[in-house]
Amino acid sequence: MSIIKDWTPEKGRAFTRENLAFEHGLHERPMFDDAGLEQLLDTYPREKLGVFTMGEDPKAWTTWRRGRADNLSGGQLLEAAKSGRIWLNLRHTNEYLEPYRQLEAEIFAEKHAHAPGLKTFKRDLGMLISSANAQVFYHLDVSLVTLWQLRGQKQVWVYPVEEPYVGEQDLERIVLRETAEQFAFDPAWDAGAESHILTPGKMVTWKQNAPHRIENGPMLNVSLSIEFMTPQALMRANVIYANGLMRRRLGAQPKLVDGFTPGNIGKLAVARGAKALNLQKPNERVLPPSFRLDAGRPGLLLPA
Incomplete structure (x- = not known):
């Protein structure tokens, strides 16, 4: 039985190339009920868990803060998400x-069956468990993304991959890891965005590097976020990387063009050589924890 309920030949051909919305059945699986989520939080490596909070103004992306969960149980973490x-x-x-490795294999087997010629790698299947009214600020991803809603409701705005929403030099700074994926947002840009209301059983995917932001509804949200690469997406990422190097080291004014052109194949070689020689030093600033979750009062954030 298919996970996605509304594949069409048109959607299969457009997958990874266009913004698309789908219907799915993953939300019906018991692994995403409270007991399944508690088990997930108990068994997932605690040192890998990202714990964040944020302000309420969608422009105030610098209020995004990292925290610690320490030794809270899966049940306590789920309660913190419900109440904080x-x-x-x-x-x-x-x-x-x-179980999540098997789910990844199942999802991508279906994608490959419906999208002609699709090849995928660097697959990152991640779980998102978030509080009522929480948000993710305006940002973009280097890889391709599919976002699957399992519980709750959220609104997702997806913006064009062009000025003023994102410029080529913005892309270069992010791909070169000179800056974070979040950056300044103008609420006026919402007029040019696609808006999706995600409820359980909805999935959206968008063009590579499309800026987007997310606001939860007034309830616990559970989502599945899958990042992945294709040969075309990896080429684009390497071309952006090479363009950034050429701009910084040679004073060039390169333009971003998609596809396996002779010029892009040359830029791919430049990017791979620069990475091998470690010519571009990424900004490795890690957001230090500024709060911790309290076991006795799950919704309370204490100083780290």
Whole structure:
């Protein structure tokens, strides 16, 4: 039985190339009920767990703060998400837990069956467990993304991959890891965005590097976020990387063009050579924990 209920030949051909919305059945699986989530939080490597909180103004992306969960049980963490204002990010769940590795294999087998010629790698299947009214600020991802809603409701705005929403030099700074994936947002840009209301059984995917932001409804939200690469997506990422190097080291003014052109193949070689020689030093600033969750009062954030 298919996970996605509304594959069409048109959607299969457009997958990874266009913004698309789908219907799915993953929310019906018991692994995403409270007991399943508590088990997930108990068995996922605690040192890998991302715990975050944030302000309420969608422009105030610098209020995004990292925290600690210490030795809270899975049940306590789930209660903290239900009663507080936090965002739990479980990256690469498929690498650590066998049921999620099997789920990743199942999802991608279906994608490959319906999208002609699709080849995928660097797959990151992550779980997101987040509080009522929590948000993720305006940002973009280097890889391709599919976002599956399992519980609760959220609104997702997806913006065009062009000025003024994101410029080529913005992309270069992010791919070169000179800056974080979050950056300044103008609420006026909502007029040019696609807006999706995600309820259980809805999934959206968007063009590579499309800026987006998310606001939860007034209830616990559980989502599945899958990042992945294709040969075309990896080429684009390497071309952006090479363009950034050429701009910084040669004073060039390169333009971003998609596809396996001779020029892009040359830029791919430049990017791979620069990475091998470690010519571009990434900004490795890690957001230090500024709060911790309290076991006795799950919704309370204490100083770290």
